[in-house]
Amino acid sequence: MPRWKPDARERLVEAALDLFTEQGYDETTVAQIAERAGLTRSTFFRHFSDKRELLSAGQQMLSGLLAEGIASAPDAATPLEAVAAGLDRASGAMTEFNRGLGPRLHAAIEANEELRTRNAMKTIGLAAAMADALQARGVSEPAAQVAAELGVLAFGVGYRRWSDPARDDAPGELITHTRTAFAELRAAAAELR
Incomplete structure (x- = not known):
């Protein structure tokens, strides 16, 4: 998926929640979240400082x-x-x-x-x-x-x-x-x- 697609923030939040549900918060990494969302780690860090911030976005x-x-x-x-x-x-x-x-x-x-x-x-x-x-x-x-x-x-x-x-x-x-x-x-x- 193109990195510039405008819904990147929402996709990251949804991917994180899916992974938190599937494998738990502690076991989920930023790299996994970005991959699930079809984005890069650098795109993740443009939107959030860490995975905790996703939940209070x-x-x-x-x-x-x-x-x-x-x-x-x-x-x-x-x-x-x-x-x-x-x-x-x-x-x-x-x-x-x-x-x-x-x-x-x-x-x-x-x-x-x-x-x-x-x-x-x-x-x-x-x-x-x-x-x-x-x-x-x-x-x-x-x-x-x-x-x-x-x-x-x-x-x-x-x-x-x-x-x-x-x-x-x-x-x-x-x-x-x-x-x-x-x-x-x-x-x-x-x-x-």
């Missing part, structure tokens, strides 16, 4: 989308309304490619302690990006942190529901699932009073 983009949505919420929006705007922005950018990766990504992460730790750090990074965007709107630090954590939790719940092939209610847009999860979590938080 979209974090920077996702953090940016969440923060962008929060920043673009109306001035009168409450912190939770701003978080909802962030969730809508990020959810609206997810495609069927992202949906198909969900179960495979989850399986690869759950099978490896290092990846579970890295995934936890990714969640912390998403919450920090949201909290920073909320604080830029004038929300106090504690309120921003709580709202951001609620938003990250809602995104995770919505994404898992959307990408779970065993769920009958999974079809549709991710935005529907994240909105539902966010509403459920807000209702649950109200019960804590």
Whole structure:
């Protein structure tokens, strides 16, 4: 395959997940990933610094989308309304490619302690990006942190529901699932009073 084909990044992610599933994360090498994707090792390293980075490849983009949505919420929006705007922005950018990766990504992460730790750090990074965007709107630090954590939790719940092939209610847009999860979590938080 030509190295310049535009979907190299996606092909590398899919090849890695296939290999992680087949032989395990620790046993998979960068050379094997590149070969499975029909690319060279140098092409791999143009996109990722190492194989761990494959599993958090979209974090920077996702953090940016969440923060962008929060920043673009109306001035009168409450912190939770701003978080909802962030969730809508990020959810609206997810495609069927992202949906198909969900179960495979989850399986690869759950099978490896290092990846579970890295995934936890990714969640912390998403919450920090949201909290920073909320604080830029004038929300106090504690309120921003709580709202951001609620938003990250809602995104995770919505994404898992959307990408779970065993769920009958999974079809549709991710935005529907994240909105539902966010509403459920807000209702649950109200019960804590």
